[in-house]
Amino acid sequence: MSEEARVLRSDVAPAAPVSAATSPSSTSTPSPEVVGRHMFAADRASRGLGMRLLAIGAGTARLQMTVRDDMLNGHEICHGGFITTLADSAFAFACNSNNQVTVASGLSVEFLAPARSGDVLTADASEVSRGGRTGVYDMVVTNQHGARIALVRGRSAALKGRTVIPLDAPAASTSKEHP
Numbered sequence: 238m239s240e241e242a243r244v245l246r247s248d249v250a251p252a253a254p255v256s257a258a259t260s261p262s263s264t265s266t267p268s269p270e271v272v273g274r275h276m277f278a279a280d281r282a283s284r285g286l287g288m289r290l291l292a293i294g295a296g297t298a299r300l301q302m303t304v305r306d307d308m309l310n311g312h313e314i315c316h317g318g319f320i321t322t323l324a325d326s327a328f329a330f331a332c333n334s335n336n337q338v339t340v341a342s343g344l345s346v347e348f349l350a351p352a353r354s355g356d357v358l359t360a361d362a363s364e365v366s367r368g369g370r371t372g373v374y375d376m377v378v379t380n381q382h383g384a385r386i387a388l389v390r391g392r393s394a395a396l397k398g399r400t401v402i403p404l405d406a407p408a409a410s411t412s413k414e415h416p
Contacts, residue, residue, distance in 0.1 A: 265404075266336055267336050267401075267402045269294050269295055269297075271402065272293075272335075273290055273293035274290075276329070276330060276401060277290045277330075283300070283326045286308075286322065287302055287305065288300050288323060288326055290330065291359070293331075294334065295334055295335065295364075296332075296334060296335070296363065296367065296374075297334070297363050298328075298330035298331040298334065298361075298362045299359060300326050300327045300362075301357060301359045301360075302319075302323045302358050302360075303356070303357050304319070304352050304354055304355060304356045304357075306354050309353075309354055312351075313353070313354075314351035315351065315353065315356070315358075317348055317387075320346075320378055320386060321344070321387070323358055324344075324378050324389040325341065325344060325376075325391070326360070327361065327362035327376050328341060328344070328362050328374050328376055328389070328393070329341070330362065331362035331364060331374055332362075332364070332367075332372055332374055336400050336402055337395045337396075337401070338395065338396045338399035339372070339393045339394065339396065341391055341394075342371070342393060342394040343391070344390070344391045344392075345390050346389050347389075348387050349385050349386060349388065350384055352386050356381060357380065358378055360376050360378045360389075361376065361377050362375070362376045362391075363376075365390075367393075370397065371392065371395070372393040373390065373391070374390070374391045374392075374393060375390055375391075376389040376390075377389075
């Protein structure tokens, strides 16, 4: 995780999507933190799985999720799809942090160790390369002991001319939070 990443409080989410740039100028690009809070407020899938957005910076993101009993497969370990979803969400926040709408064009996953009920998984995403409309990102998923659970590589595609937060939106406060 980059030192430039802004650490967010893990126990709060914005009350509503942010619809503004970080400064009064309507052409300013919103900070990665503002983009991240905006995306998280609208991300029903990540929030529904209990994910928390811990930090975000330019091309980086850190999300966390606790493995619940309903995430276990028949072997009593976390289903790989949930681990992949955590990594994919971190990927989404990292590759959209520059306020350009960007989607996944592919993922490869290597499972290294099982995760069990009650484990706290953290996915760290970081930009490896970005040029033109494509990018490559690496995600490392670890448990609360720092053991690596999965390695994921994602390929991204930016959607031309689309921003996460419209650049012509009026400025608004980003400090509204709720428990």
